[in-house]
Amino acid sequence: MDLLIPILFAVLGLIFGSFIAAVTVRMPREEDIVLGRSRCMSCGETLKPWQLVPVFSWLIQRGRCAMCGAAVSPRYILIEAAAAAIGVWAALSGAGDLTWSVATAALGWQLLLIALIDAENFWLPDELTLPLIATGLIAAAVIAGGWPIDQIIGAVAGFASLWLLAELYRRVRGRQGLGGGDPILFAGAGAWVGWQGLPSVLLWACAAGFSVVLTLLITRRSVSGADRLPFGTFLAIGLWLTWLYGPIGG
Template structure:
């Protein structure tokens, strides 16, 4: 068995556990959701396994033979999966889930070769820049509109994810997040959902999508 195939199998099997953990964590958080949270103990492990499989295939396709490339890509995907599900179902991004994303991003930046890894110092500076930029945007919105436009966990997620993709790719993250969120809102409106300017949108879920896209298009 080739090392690439062994890595792919290991990540796929690990993804089953990661997906189950995502469903478990989201379902057992304090009941802050607007409605009942379904138990997704089947679909989430499948999603986790697909992330592991895609990570291995992507690393091979990119010509990055080091197994660490696939491992860290899968790790990023699994963390984003947990965060996306938690925010979508709870409208809440606890620090206990967002901060490890930044720590693992700094480790990845140190271990992986360029351009995926840009060094721990650059990852740390990117994290600080990402948090500061979105926090400032949220602060200005609150001052101008008199209400919060972003959840308190969104700037932290933005900063922690920036440790993975770097400050230069944050514009891609915001673009993908905004477009995906807009697409979902339009779809819900067409489906008859009553949405207005005061409706809650789990922006962290769309930021997770943006970070995944930004990482894969490096």
């Protein structure tokens, strides 16, 4: 039983990872996510079921399309592996509490999708951020066994704080500093970790952003104020770490 739960969560992670990989491709192209058939990006042929087995199909086909032989991006297998790792992480972090593990896995898979979409497209669609609020409040209510007051306050405070910050920046600088999806994502963070965890989410996000800027300075030696950074991706990292390890200093 000690190994069964992590293995089960890993398998679920592979399945969700395959779906996440498909969404990251289809959503920016406005393609049907649920009913759309998976196709080769090169020849357009519909993939057969045995060609859609997470990780294994890519390995067996040596990273190439079985129909046309075109190279298939390794991003798919990497996303699937990341989702499986999140599942194992969630199972182990629960310390036997299945409810906690399920909630953690659900959060991790949502954040993986959100982080990828924002990192690749600088876009936080409401279809991804609004459900994060709902799942956070549901998870909090189930875990606490009652009304999640701290999380409700956190959702409101998270949205209001970043919205006001974005509006202040726009008025002072005359241009957008944060995307419209960032306040909703921060509201989702509050729905998961409560108002007490919001400062930690922001600190982790800023630390992640600073690490990226520092890397750019080391490798490119120039960073301008016009450079865009996927702040939603950093917020996702901050929320994940705060959920797992609690507020900084708490």
